Amino acid sequence: MPSAPGGPRLLLRRLREIMAEPVGAQDRLDKIVILIAANMVAEVCSVYVMRGDGVLELFATEGLNREAVHLTTMRAGEGLVGQIAATAEPLALSDAQSHPAFSYKPETGEEIYHAFLGVPLLRAGNTLGVLVVQNRTYRVYTEEEIEALQTTAMVLAEMLASGELQALAPVETGIALRRPVHQKGLALADGVGLGHVVLHEPRVVVKNLIAENVEAELKRLEDAIAEVRATIDELIERGDVAHHGEHREVLETFRMFAHDQGWLRRMREAVTSGLTAEAAVERVQSDNRARMMRQTDPYLRERLHDLDDLANRLLHRLVGRDLVAGHGLLPDNAILVARSMGPAALLDYDRSRLRGLVLEEGGPTSHIAIVARALGIPAVGEVENVTSLAEQGDAIIVDGAAGEVQIRPNPDVEAAYAEKARLRAKRQEQYLKLRDVPAVTKDGVEVTLQLNAGLLVDLPHLAETGAAGVGLFRTELQFMIAERMPSASEQQSLYSAVYAAAGDLPVTFRTLDIGGDKILPYMQAVEEENPALGWRAIRIGLDRPGLLRAQVRALLKAASGRPLKIMFPMVATCNEFVRAKALVERERTHLANHGHPLPSDLKLGVMLEIPSLLFQLREICTLADFVSVGSNDLMQFLFAIDRENRRVADRFDPLSAPMLRALKHVAEEARAANCQATICGEIGGRPLEAMALIGLGFRALSMSPAAIGPVKAMLLELQAGKVAELIRDELEHDGGGDTLRPKLLRFAETHGIPV
Ligand code: PEP
Numbered sequence: 001m002p003s004a005p006g007g008p009r010l011l012l013r014r015l016r017e018i019m020a021e022p023v024g025a026q027d028r029l030d031k032i033v034i035l036i037a038a039n040m041v042a043e044v045c046s047v048y049v050m051r052g053d054g055v056l057e058l059f060a061t062e063g064l065n066r067e068a069v070h071l072t073t074m075r076a077g078e079g080l081v082g083q084i085a086a087t088a089e090p091l092a093l094s095d096a097q098s099h100p101a102f103s104y105k106p107e108t109g110e111e112i113y114h115a116f117l118g119v120p121l122l123r124a125g126n127t128l129g130v131l132v133v134q135n136r137t138y139r140v141y142t143e144e145e146i147e148a149l150q151t152t153a154m155v156l157a158e159m160l161a162s163g164e165l166q167a168l169a170p171v172e173t174g175i176a177l178r179r180p181v182h183q184k185g186l187a188l189a190d191g192v193g194l195g196h197v198v199l200h201e202p203r204v205v206v207k208n209l210i211a212e213n214v215e216a217e218l219k220r221l222e223d224a225i226a227e228v229r230a231t232i233d234e235l236i237e238r239g240d241v242a243h244h245g246e247h248r249e250v251l252e253t254f255r256m257f258a259h260d261q262g263w264l265r266r267m268r269e270a271v272t273s274g275l276t277a278e279a280a281v282e283r284v285q286s287d288n289r290a291r292m293m294r295q296t297d298p299y300l301r302e303r304l305h306d307l308d309d310l311a312n313r314l315l316h317r318l319v320g321r322d323l324v325a326g327h328g329l330l331p332d333n334a335i336l337v338a339r340s341m342g343p344a345a346l347l348d349y350d351r352s353r354l355r356g357l358v359l360e361e362g363g364p365t366s367h368i369a370i371v372a373r374a375l376g377i378p379a380v381g382e383v384e385n386v387t388s389l390a391e392q393g394d395a396i397i398v399d400g401a402a403g404e405v406q407i408r409p410n411p412d413v414e415a416a417y418a419e420k421a422r423l424r425a426k427r428q429e430q431y432l433k434l435r436d437v438p439a440v441t442k443d444g445v446e447v448t449l450q451l452n453a454g455l456l457v458d459l460p461h462l463a464e465t466g467a468a469g470v471g472l473f474r475t476e477l478q479f480m481i482a483e484r485m486p487s488a489s490e491q492q493s494l495y496s497a498v499y500a501a502a503g504d505l506p507v508t509f510r511t512l513d514i515g516g517d518k519i520l521p522y523m524q525a526v527e528e529e530n531p532a533l534g535w536r537a538i539r540i541g542l543d544r545p546g547l548l549r550a551q552v553r554a555l556l557k558a559a560s561g562r563p564l565k566i567m568f569p570m571v572a573t574c575n576e577f578v579r580a581k582a583l584v585e586r587e588r589t590h591l592a593n594h595g596h597p598l599p600s601d602l603k604l605g606v607m608l609e610i611p612s613l614l615f616q617l618r619e620i621c622t623l624a625d626f627v628s629v630g631s632n633d634l635m636q637f638l639f640a641i642d643r644e645n646r647r648v649a650d651r652f653d654p655l656s657a658p659m660l661r662a663l664k665h666v667a668e669e670a671r672a673a674n675c676q677a678t679i680c681g682e683i684g685g686r687p688l689e690a691m692a693l694i695g696l697g698f699r700a701l702s703m704s705p706a707a708i709g710p711v712k713a714m715l716l717e718l719q720a721g722k723v724a725e726l727i728r729d730e731l732e733h734d735g736g737g738d739t740l741r742p743k744l745l746r747f748a749e750t751h752g753i754p755v
């Protein structure tokens with residue numbers, strides 16, 4: 001078996017010389033294939049480059065017909081080369097032609113070659129092309145040779161990334177590295193943002209690939225590994241994170257990988273073959289990323305992500321940079337791209353420069369999504385591999401309504417979105433004109449439109465939208481974005497600040513709604529089979545009255561001399577509400593006894609989110625000052641559909657008879673008892689649903705800030721009496737569980753109501 005003259009180290013050194021030569025791109029590539037063929041003792045060496053249209057094109061060859069260069073093409077998946085591109089894995093065969101995927105391209109004249117070794121050109125897990133060597137004989141390529149060709153491929157991938165080969169590709173396609181990518185994800189926060197990628201945790205771009213001194217590089221690698229290991233050990237041993245389940249688990253996984261012999265060996269081998277320490281980490285990481293992008297098992301994917309994180313730490317250590325982006329250096333029109341991100345991290349960025357947020361993880365009820373909505377930043381979550389597909393500074397568009405992302409968009413796509421953004425801005429202007437118009441229907445029904453909020457950053461929306469107050473202040477958000485449990489005085493100062501920001505407008509504070517999907521990272525998690533039905537919200541409040549008492553006291557103190565409205569989440573029985581009321585009463589007495597100024601008026605309400613309360617309406621309406629329907633949870637429990645589970649979350653329509661009847665019952669009983677009934681779930685903010693709610697008799701809706709304009713525009717054109725009649729008839733005569741949506745839509749259309 002022929003052995004490589006000089007081995008990979010010599011090859012890398014020669015490659016570096018060729019890279020530095022002042023020649024054109026094609027000449028350089030031609031020299032490189034000759035060099036590789038000679039070094040690998042192969043008759044053929046070819047480079048196929050992935051074009052922007054996903055087709056692989058022969059860019060250079062030694063050994064095959066030169067005429068085939070820039071003529072021979074294949075799709076990803078087609079032939080052996082296409083297969084390597086599709087799987088992102090090397091392929092070594094002693095007889096290529098007997099392989100079922102072999103696809104014969106007569107113009108290349110390759111029929112005389114038998115042995116075949118191909119490796120993908122990978123960068124950050126993306127396949128940019130394929131590098132192939134072929135031999136006439138039926139030879140077997142050794143592990144070392146495969147490894148050496150992969151190392152060489154890395155240098156070629158960097159050449160591609162530098163943009164040098166762009167000019168050799170057809171103008172209309174370019175090379176894949178810069179191709180436009182359209183990704184679908186999950187809509188998290190409405191709005192359209194156009195801008196440039198800012199990676200929250202920027203990848204280290206390894207510039208120095210080829211080692212001057214292999215021994216010194218090996219030592220750098222070992223030192224960096226030892227340092228990273230020590231940091232992980234230290235983090236694990238440090239008390240403050242030691243008990244928080246998930247966090248600890250991730251660190252334990254890190255520790256396991258940091259000692260993984262296979263991983264370490266591959267990096268050491270890459271250095272021995274002539275790469276710098278950072279290039280070796282990158283080389284192994286790139287393979288790992290390629291696997292990650294193709295892995296469908298969520299558990300294995302998560303582990304590959306962990307390994308990727310660890311490699312990132314190592315890279316940062318080697319090139320000596322901090323892990324987090326310099327927040328001060330945001331360009332204008334920044335679109336943040338991250339795998340995941342905590343809400344506190346988002347708040348650290350300069351809001352005035354942020355145009356959007358794209359995440360690989362993060363569902364609609366994640367904390368980051370809540371904060372993005374509060375800040376009015378268009379956001380899309382669950383965008384697969386976006387941190388690998390997008391490069392720092394790339395043009396990018398976030399469509400937070402459709403849940404889509406366009407990376408490096410074509411000019412026509414960009415123009416279409418710019419138009420969309422302009423139209424939205426125009427519509428917003430029109431809504432702004434409605435700001436001071438009273439929310440009264442055509443037939444004179446007044447509807448109170450309020451905001452849902454949870455952070456101080458939400459409060460400026462009051463003035464912007466002309467909302468009549470805050471109908472739901474989710475107090476748990478302050479707890480969810482904090483590093484540790486907010487103290488009583490921190491709570492009080494937030495509530496005081498909310499009062500100050502709301503001016504004369506009323507605010508309804510909801511007590512802590514934690515548990516279920518709302519997890520406090522610093523609170524010991526309770527293992528539950530079914531957290532949505534578990535120990536949460538008012539249940540925790542009543543079982544651990546210390547927490548609820550402290551919050552109620554903070555609210556009472558913050559109100560000092562002003563009216564206060566408090567409501568309790570997830571109430572299932574009248575008795576729970578009675579106990580919560582008693583707790584508030586005790587706190588009020590306590591403060592009064594200590595000479596504190598009390599609220600000028602105190603109203604206590606329940607959230608109706610659990611169906612059991614539908615069957616205690618008469619009683620609860622006499623006990624409570626108001627009832628606020630949390631339709632998000634009421635839908636979840638009425639239809640037994642997990643609101644977080646995309647498979648089922650949209651399976652049933654809130655505009656179907658069961659939900660509408662439940663809501664009608666609430667409106668009627670509340671009116672009979674002279675108890676105010678409001679809606680504060682998402683349905684109140686959708687114009688068609690809001691129209692139905694008004695028809696059912698609701699006169700107060702609380703919604704996200706962006707919904708106020710559209711809902712007001714709808715009700716200004718509405719005859720409340722007419723829609724009430726339609727719904728009454730439908731629910732009486734047809735209520736087989738079908739949705740009333742089409743009929744309501746037709747009604748809106750015929751009456752010129754914008755929904
Ligand atoms: C609801 O359940 O409808 C609600 C308003 O509460 P949250 O969405 O915060 O659970």
Ligand code: MG
Pocket residue numbers: 569609630632633
């Ligand atoms: Mg709820």
